[in-house]
Amino acid sequence: MVAAPGVHDPAMRGIMGTDRMGRGGAMTHGTIRLEDAAATMGGQPVWQHVSGSFSPGSMTAIAGANGTGKSTLLRVIMGELPLAQGTITRGGLGPRDFGYLPQARIIDRNFPISVTDMVLGGAWRQTGAFGRADRTVRLRAAAALRRVNLEGQAERMISALSAGQFQRLLFARLLMTDAQVIVLDEPFTALDTPTTQDLLALVCEWHAQGRTIIAVLHDIHQIRTCFPDVVLLHAGRATWGRTPDILTPVTLQRAYGGARDPWPETGMQA
Amino acid sequence: MSILSTLWDPFASFGFMRRALVASVTLGMGAGPVGVMLQLRRMSLIGDAMSHAILPGAAIGFLLAGGLSLTAMGLGGIVAGLGVALLAGLVSRRTQLAEDASFASFYLTSLALGVLIVSARGSNIDLLHVLFGTILGIDAPALYLMGGITTLTIALLSIIWRPLVMECVDPGFMRMTGGQGGLYHMAFLFLVVINLVAGFEALGTLMSVGMMMVPAATARLWTRRLLPMMALSALTGMVAGLIGLLVSYHFRLAAGPSIILTCSVLYVLSLVMSPAGLRAAHS
DSSP states (O other): OOOOOOTTOHHHHHHSOSOGGGGSOSTTTTOEEEEEEEEEETTEEEEEEEEEEEOTTOEEEEEESTTSSHHHHHHHHTTSSOOSEEEEEOTTOOGGGEEEEOOGGGSOTTSOOBHHHHHHGGGHHHHTTTOOOOHHHHHHHHHHHHHTTOTTOTTSBGGGSOHHHHHHHHHHHHHHHTOSEEEEESTTTTOOHHHHHHHHHHHHHHHHTTOEEEEEOOOHHHHHHHOSEEEEEETTEEEEEEHHHHSOHHHHHHHHOSSSSSSOTTSOOO | OOHHHHHHHHHHHOHHHHHHHHHHHHHHHHHHHHHHHHHHTTOHHHHHHHHHHHHHHHHHHHHHHTSOOHHHHHHHHHHHHHHHHHHHHHHHHHSSSOHHHHHHHHHHHHHHHHHHHHHHHSOHHHHHHHHHOOGGGOOHHHHHHHHHHHHHHHHHHHHSHHHHHHHHHOHHHHHHTTOOHHHHHHHHHHHHHHHHHHHHHHHHHHHTTHHHHHHHHHHHHHOSSHHHHHHHHHHHHHHHHHHHHHHHHHHTOOHHHHHHHHHHHHHHHHHHHSTTSHHHHHO
16 A cells, blocks of 8 residues: 555645645535436447536546447546537536546557656646746656655656556656546556555545546446445446445346346455 | 868868758758657658658649749648648548558649649659759758748747647547647647758658658667657758768769668668667567
């Protein structure tokens, strides 16, 4: 496990304030709400009649078999893909309030860029497109790298990192964005258990700070143990609600097929 | 004949050699860094395609101006290059063809069209000039144009550096967090086009891209850091310009091909000698 968040560490406090709950005021602020929404990709419907909301500070997993439109839902949430039908409101949240973790495989890991420069990419909103990274921003970058156990790797090129180290790097960049809503697309795919636990602890910490977490996940056991809310996508529809109500043996069997409840409550992922 | 005079005399004695040297050094400085970025974006072939795409535009400029006019042909080249870049982007978005496939179709069309237009009105000499350039016939206005384009290239690259790199490594993050990735992509394609136009007069449509791609490939063998890579790419192009001109002078060879072949020799040497080259492939 990574060390507990350093509230006594002044650099750390700069990265992620601890009083995020107070920012929003009324509860409607920061609520992402979909109403009778439908999305299409290349003219083909992906899902439709989707209604539900992510309230501020909620922690929601998006589950479903491959090709059910989980990533599409993320793109809709972040405003990158317009809805084919229905409405989405974001309670006053703008693009700058979102932090995004893309699937690691879409990133060009051979690009000649150092770990530090990659993390500084997360400070994009502070530095702007052209501004230089000043001392404060660089200190925050160093603290973010420390937080994910990558201190000492700052000057290495990203191509030299292992898959686990690279994912830690992406989380450090996410720390830099200091975003109110954190959107994760398969954050723990292909990671070993210690790395997964470290990074999951970081996600739980963000949740505790009052940030909204939305994550596409494949590990049903992980969802059951850590994510209070879930959106289960299946056959063009979404089932939305509290995790124990939604992830029942019947719904899982329908969504994923195969054996009845392939993820019994007690066991690990099959 | 001393070594010094071998190196010095061609440039001391002949104005056209001096202008050719300034031209190739200027071209190398601008095209080198652009070439590195182009390769890192896995768009090497697109650079090639763009250089052909410039041809019909330049040829129309040639027709309108009634001869080899740098301004008319340069403007025509920029318009045609950007047009094809936009069109190919559009086609690849609308169809299943990958961007490089659509570029390949466009550039063959452009090449045929350009040759057709030039040969309809001009002589074979004109056609040779358009295709392979006249680095020994560069005049002062052409040098000003190259200098201006190289200055603009370096300035614009340093301004859009961060978003360009970000868009390159991780387009998803850029897009999702509200960055205008497409804008920087277009700005970069614009740089590719104007650098090809700059090289057009000296090296012709067919070889100007050589000054962009070969030094970049060489530099990538020696360093894994982006800024040194770009600097080394520029330096390689500049040195190849100097060596190529000297070789062409002393051995009475065509200047343009000598410069590009010098780039190739430097590339092959790097392939053999550099830590990331052929030796690394075996270990």
